[in-house]
Amino acid sequence: MQESIDREVFSRGSKIFRDGEPGNCAYLIEKGSVEISAHRKGKKFVLAILSEGELLGEMALIDDSVRSATATALEETEVVVISLDYLKNKFDQADPMLKLLLNVILGRFRATQRKFLGQSTGQECFTDQTASETEDRIYKKDRERVLNDLRFKKELEQALKRKEFELHYQPIIALNDGSISSFEALIRWNHPVRGLIPPNQFVGFAEETGLIVPIGIWVFEEACNALNSFHSKLAPKNRRKPRISVSVNASTKQLFEPKFVEKIQLVLQQTGIDPKYIHLEITETLLMENPELATITLNKIKEMGIKLIIDDFGTGYSSLSYLHRFPIQTLKIDRTFILTMLESTGSMEIVRAVAGLAHNLGIEIVAEGVETREQLNQVRDLNCDYAQGYHFSKPIPISGAFKLLEKGI
Ligand code: C2E
Ligand code: CA
Ligand code: CA
Secondary structure (H helix, E strand, C coil), X not given: CCCCEEEEEECCCCEEECCCCECCEEEEEEECEEEEEEEECCEEEEXXXXXXXXXXXXXXXXXXXXXXXXXXXXXXXXXXXXXXXXXXXXXXXXXXXXXXXXXXXXXXXXXXXXXXXXXXXXXXXXXXXXXXXXXHHHHHHHHHHHHHHHHXXXXXXXXXXXXXXXXXXXXXXXXXXXXXXXXXXXXXXXXXXXXXXXXXXXXXXXXXXXXXXXXXXXXHHHHHHHHHHHHXXXXXXXXXXXXXXXXXXXXXXXXXXXXXXXXXHHHHHHHCXXXXXXXXXXXXXXXXXXXXXXXXXXXXXXHHCCEEEEEEECCCCCCHHHHHCCCCXXXXXXXXXXXXXXXXXXXXXXXXXXXXXXXXXXXXXXXXXXXXXXXXXXXXXCCCCEEECCXXXXXXXXXXXXXXXXXXX
């Protein structure tokens, strides 16, 4: 790929760009100075003099319009060229709200500039009507997206207030004796009109908007309450059996929120839960995004007595080298490996190698997405410690989880 940031030198008096030209790059002045001017009715208007460190030509990049002024080097001037491709890429990834705001501000700025030039020359080069039509065309898509996002965010906030979320529980089986060792708590949105909405339709958005933070605390609290009822239901019958645990998913946004540890500590106190029955599932991305902060936070969580699980193992950066660096007790091998294991020796060998290495480090292995007896036999042969998947049970409401606990898998 071509380097997107280049340098150019302009001699005194030369034009960097001209009014009306298509704008395909912006410039950052490294040395020298530039005059920005516009001509109306044969008269020149100097709009600005820019010097070292200042940016020019950026407006055309943002709203894809032609240059609305001319830039002339006032002395030998060196600039860094910022290409449209480079910026477009960044801009396209930006939050739609920021894009809309930027476009609106830019549109208003251009309108003011046009008005100023119009007044100075006694000529209206653009009517407000044409300008707003152009704006409408440009912003329509962004505006719709922003409106949809705002609506969806409001709906999610209300869902939390109205207690429309619920947790379903999927059993995780200990392969040494076939008993239920824990349940993974998985969120669903019980929408009054649309019915049960799966997490992949709202968790990503909740992460983007930060709403996952309050939702995540609700999940944690609800899971602790469920754990209390599992324990009290089981207590009389299975006195000698180890108590079951609950696994809670936590996204990067939640873990890196400064008050996360404090908040879960409070929930544990309020619900009277012994932290050793809580497992926190996090993904590899979290560890790689900010390893230093991840280490600090994860150590705090481990010190509380909560067990840490790496979820979807093998789908991210998958650097085995980090395993000893973070205080992890369990790895959950992603279900794509389990799915392809019987057909692909590659997948099988990966599971075998990961299980071997993890065991040497004192880390336990959960095989996720076990759907058939053959897969179950295979993961058992490969020395996995636990298994989870449709073969045992889909995620089910708490009432179903109680029944499973009573009758066993
Ligand atoms: P995950 O943490 O990897 O959860 C496992 C997903 O795999 C669940 O989907 C589960 O229903 C599905 N699954 C389990 N066994 C099988 C199987 O044998 N075959 C197949 N095909 N699928 C299986 P679900 O419940 O739709 O959750 C999807 C994702 O949403 C979760 O993936 C997790 O990343 C996220 N999620 C769910 N609940 C929460 C939550 O409370 N907080 C956060 N941050 N994320 C959550
Ligand atoms: Ca999970
Ligand atoms: Ca997973």
